[in-house]
Amino acid sequence: MGCEMRKEKIYKDFKGKKICVIGDIIYDRFIFGNVSRVSPEAPVPVVEVWDEKGALGGAANVANNIKALGGEPILLGVIGKDTFGKDFLESLKKQKIESKYILLEKEMQTIVKTRLIAQRQQIARIDREKKKALPEEVTKKLKRSVYEILDKCDAVIASDYAKGTFNQKFLLWLGEKISERKIPYIVDPKPQNFPYPKATIVTPNRSEAAGFLHKEITKDNIFSFAGEILSKTDWKAVLITLGEDGMALYERNSKSISLIPAKLKEVYDVTGAGDTVVSAMAMALSSGYSYKISAEIANAAASVVVTKLGTATCSIEELIKSL
Numbered sequence: 001m002g003c004e005m006r007k008e009k010i011y012k013d014f015k016g017k018k019i020c021v022i023g024d025i026i027y028d029r030f031i032f033g034n035v036s037r038v039s040p041e042a043p044v045p046v047v048e049v050w051d052e053k054g055a056l057g058g059a060a061n062v063a064n065n066i067k068a069l070g071g072e073p074i075l076l077g078v079i080g081k082d083t084f085g086k087d088f089l090e091s092l093k094k095q096k097i098e099s100k101y102i103l104l105e106k107e108m109q110t111i112v113k114t115r116l117i118a119q120r121q122q123i124a125r126i127d128r129e130k131k132k133a134l135p136e137e138v139t140k141k142l143k144r145s146v147y148e149i150l151d152k153c154d155a156v157i158a159s160d161y162a163k164g165t166f167n168q169k170f171l172l173w174l175g176e177k178i179s180e181r182k183i184p185y186i187v188d189p190k191p192q193n194f195p196y197p198k199a200t201i202v203t204p205n206r207s208e209a210a211g212f213l214h215k216e217i218t219k220d221n222i223f224s225f226a227g228e229i230l231s232k233t234d235w236k237a238v239l240i241t242l243g244e245d246g247m248a249l250y251e252r253n254s255k256s257i258s259l260i261p262a263k264l265k266e267v268y269d270v271t272g273a274g275d276t277v278v279s280a281m282a283m284a285l286s287s288g289y290s291y292k293i294s295a296e297i298a299n300a301a302a303s304v305v306v307t308k309l310g311t312a313t314c315s316i317e318e319l320i321k322s323l
């Protein structure tokens with residue numbers, strides 16, 4: 001990378017890229033408070049709340065990352081017809097993200113993860129989620145939306161948090177449809193929905209990759225490990241993210257592996273780094289960059305968000321500075 005010309009080019013290339021983000025939508029909530037006494041009702045602290053806020057999580061955080069990088073996300077997913085669903089839509093609106101293709105379903109529940117934070121410490125997390133597969137007719141609606149927007153998109157991201165949006169049958173259909181358009185199809189996976197047919201590139205973290213092959217990744221087996229993943233799939237490449245060890249990119253065509261070291265930073269919070277990786281990959285690949293350059297861009301973007309608290313995003317300006 002290095003030279004200024006190229007950085008200027010990234011800015012222009014990324015601007016306005018339309019990226020379809022389909023996946024599990026999560027609403028992240030934070031309740032901030034102070035504790036000064038123990039409850040008279042039970043041996044637990046009483047938290048006096050001074051602030052509450054909501055944030056986009058799961059596939060919605062991927063959409064938010066696309067936006068921050070200068071792209072135009074089109075988010076597809078399902079939420080419940082409930083109060084948190086309404087709050088979620090408010091948050092989307094605040095971030096100026098298109099909500100036209102969000103399905104509000106009566107029989108579904110908005111997935112909410114609430115962190116209770118007192119004196120800067122998380123003291124509890126309260127999860128609301130019904131582990132439930134999507135009813136067939138809801139999947140049908142999602143398919144109709146995919147049909148409608150695929151022609152307008154420069155890339156598609158599947159953001160799988162294993163909360164029920166995807167199943168093997170739907171993924172087979174999705175891979176088929178996207179491959180007809182010849183646009184990049186990037187998947188942030190979970191082992192249970194392996195092998196994501198016709199993906200261009202898949203970005204498992206260490207444990208997800210281990211889940212694909214039912215064995216651990218080590219420094220010595222990474223080359224054969226990535227090769228074995230590709231032998232079991234039809235992907236063009238796999239990008240295994242290795243946390244503080246950076247990432248490993250294996251391309252089918254060259255049968256070569258590139259190890260990209262993490263950029264050393266003062267790390268605050270690694271949550272959401274994977275969302276940034278998949279977003280930056282989609283932006284770079286749809287701009288026509290090679291897998292290698294795209295991965296380096298994704299690595300630089302991820303190194304920015306790990307220095308921020310909570311699920312965060314990396315702006316295009318921050319990315320260019322980090323490169």
Ligand SMILES: Nc1ncnc2c1ncn2[C@@H]1O[C@H](COP(=O)(O)OP(=O)(O)OP(=O)(O)O)[C@@H](O)[C@H]1O
Nearest residue numbers: 205241242243244246262271272273274275299302
């Ligand atoms: N401690 C760290 N220092 C520098 N970079 C990091 C660190 N942890 C993560 N990264 C960057 O973020 C990328 C993705 O991290 P990781 O492999 O932890 O993804 P992940 O487990 O999917 O994250 P999450 O699910 O929390 O979003 C790494 O490939 C690297 O570029």
Ligand SMILES: [Mg+2]
Nearest residue numbers: 188205274275
């Ligand atoms: Mg992840």
